[in-house]
Amino acid sequence: MTEIHDGQRVAVLADSQNLYHSAQSVYSRNIDYSSLLDKAVQNRVLTRAIAYVIRADSPDEESFFEALRDIGFETKIKEIKTFGDGSKKADWDLGLSLDAVSLADHVDTVVLCSGDGDFSRLCSHLRHEGVRVEVLGFESSTATELIEAADSFVDMGEREETFLL
Structure with missing residues (x-):
């Protein structure tokens, strides 16, 4: 498995909806995306940073x-879908996963900023392909299976002053 080293190529994939809801429900605060990107990259070579966001009007x-673009994130925007019963849905699980698999041949590490347990299988696949997987999330709202599937986990809740506005 790839360890952290000089010149390491990193992709940072931020599940913005998951981060937003975790930060709001637990801390009633917003994410500091500039600090998030800095800590995710850790002086390595940033290959790509993508924030997956939802347009909810x-x-x-x-x-x-x-602001995300100014910080250095490419934004991928999905429209929220409203169904006949009034329920709403929008998620980027499949899109983020496809991007991660596509980037795997071009990076040494994928930093996944999310607590969504649906990504545990993605982590296992990436690691099998020789890609280091780091997860940044709030432990209180991060699925145990995601933490266990990653090479490393950073609990953003332990460093509120760094990761929250």
């Missing part, structure tokens, strides 16, 4: 998307 979302 809220007043400040365009400025949020622009």
